[in-house]
Amino acid sequence: MASEFFTILTAAGKAKIASALAEQKQIRLQTMVVGDGNGKYIEPTESQTKVVHEVWRGQLNTLKIAPDNPAWVIAEAIIPEQVGGWYVREVGLLDTDGTLVAIGKFPETYKPRLPAGASKQIVIRAVMEVTNADAVTLLIDPSVVVATREYVDDALKTHQQSRNHPDATLTQKGFTQLSNATNSDDETKAATPKAVKTAYDLANSKAATSHNHAWNQITGIPDGTLTQKGVVKLNNTTNSTSTTEAATPSAVKAAMDKAIAAAPSSHTHAWGQITGIPDGTLTQKGVVKLNNATNSTSTTEAATPNAVKAAMDKAIAAESCPVGMPIPWPSDSIPSGYALMTGQTFNKASYPKLAIAYPSGVIPDMRGWIIKGKPSSGELYYLLNWMELNHITIRAVFRVLI
Structure with a gap:
């Protein structure tokens, strides 16, 4: 319905x-x-x-x-x-x-x-x-x-109808009772405006906006130390070790004047007066002795410009003739660092630069032969014939530096 x-x-x-x-x-x-x-x-x-x-x-x-x-x-x-x-x-x-x-x-x-x-x-x-x-x-x-x-x-x-009416505390809201007291230490009641005014009026009458106190009325003043601020006594000496007193400007000036007089702004010292000078090494700065040799293994001496030039000149001279280059040589006395070309083999791992010139690991046998290039004119032909007619003995040598 x-x-x-x-x-x-x-x-x-x-x-x-x-x-x-x-x-x-x-x-x-x-x-x-x-x-x-x-x-x-x-x-x-x-x-x-x-x-x-x-x-x-x-x-x-x-x-x-x-x-x-x-x-x-x-x-x-x-x-x-x-x-x-x-x-x-x-x-x-x-x-x-x-x-x-x-x-x-x-x-x-x-x-x-x-x-x-x-x-x-x-x-x-x-x-x-x-x-x-x-x-x-x-x-x-x-x-x-x-x-x-x-x-x-x-x-x-x-x-x-319930009883869930909590009282107010310092940590939660709730109901509380008012109080007019100004000397209570109760933390469960609330002060009325009247109590606040009474306390304010009392505080206002006790301390004027501008007032003075005698020094002997001030209590609990801390002494000044290395860890806190406070009052300290002055000290005019320049040889005190006190850590609880303050130096006067006069003491500071006396110490400053003595320091200035003790060390002129410009002065010299004899070398014998300098002590503790370290030797120069691979790990520290210091004084070192010069060395003019080019074959020294010292790691505590310094090479002279003369030694450096000698080593440089030798290196430049060595590089003037590439490794493996055939050179005509008219003497039986073979220069240092060179060898006759007699068809010998060599270790390519031990002489990598020589292996670049001769990848086979075999030096050509130039005995009975003279060095000649790929002909481009008749001029080389006449030169070779002239050398044979005049019985000039030429030996082929090569550089063998590693």
């Missing part, structure tokens, strides 16, 4: 609650949907999975157990004033999975909206009966929750 309004659990809702009780878990209701029934009342059925014609949905505001029946769960949602223009005839409750847990028939209520010239917030309340209310809980977003007048009144009434 159109005059009977109620809320029932859907088949899906019953199954979820039964499963939650069996597994000692909870289902979380989160959303309320309202519909207009397509212009007429609807009779809720357990098989429904949605309202007939949804016109609005929003987050639940509260979910509580009825005080006079622990099996009744009351869900509330507030339809804001900016939406409307339709009637409310059906109400549904959804869990966090979007499952329709309960469906209800609601008294026909018109919800106006602001553009129509009137507005109001409507609190929609749905009551459903469950076997165990502990199986149902509410999941809400605190940023959109609105406290209804009834909720505030109930909360205030509950608070007034």
Whole structure:
């Protein structure tokens, strides 16, 4: 009948609650949907999975157990004033999975909206009966929750009837007793403005803005030390070792004058007066002895420019003839660093530069031959014949430096 309004659990809702009780878990209701029934009342059925014609949905505001029946769960949602223009005839409750847990028939209520010239917030309340209310809980977003007048009144009434009225302390808020005392050390009471004024007036009368004190009235002045500020006695001597007195400017000047007189800004010393001069080594600076030799292995002496020049000249002379270059030599006395070209082999690893000239590791046998290049004119031919006619003996030598 159109005059009977109620809320029932859907088949899906019953199954979820039964499963939650069996597994000692909870289902979380989160959303309320309202519909207009397509212009007429609807009779809720357990098989429904949605309202007939949804016109609005929003987050639940509260979910509580009825005080006079622990099996009744009351869900509330507030339809804001900016939406409307339709009637409310059906109400549904959804869990966090979007499952329709309960469906209800609601008294026909018109919800106006602001553009129509009137507005109001409507609190929609749905009551459903469950076997165990502990199986149902509410999941809400605190940023959109609105406290209804009834909720505030109930909360205030509950608070007034309870004994949860904590006293204020230094670490928490609470109730406290006022006190006019100005000499109390109680930390559980609050001073009144009168007590504060009394203390202020007393302090103001005790110490004028500008006043003086005799030195002997000042107590507890610390002595100055190396670790703290304080008062110190002056000392005019220049040979004191005190660490608790302060030197006078006169003492400082006397010490400064003596220091200036002791060491002129420009002075000399004989070499014999200089002590502790270190020797120069590979790891430190110091004095060293010069060495003119070019074959020394010393690491504690310094080479002279003459020794450096001699070594440089020898190196330049050595590099003037590349390693392996054949050279005509008219004497049986072979110069140092050279050898006759007699077809001998050599170790390429021991003579890498020579191996560049002769990659085969074999020196050509030039005995009975003279050095000649690839002919480009008849001039070389006449030279060779002239050397043969005049019986000039030429030996081929090569440089063998490593």
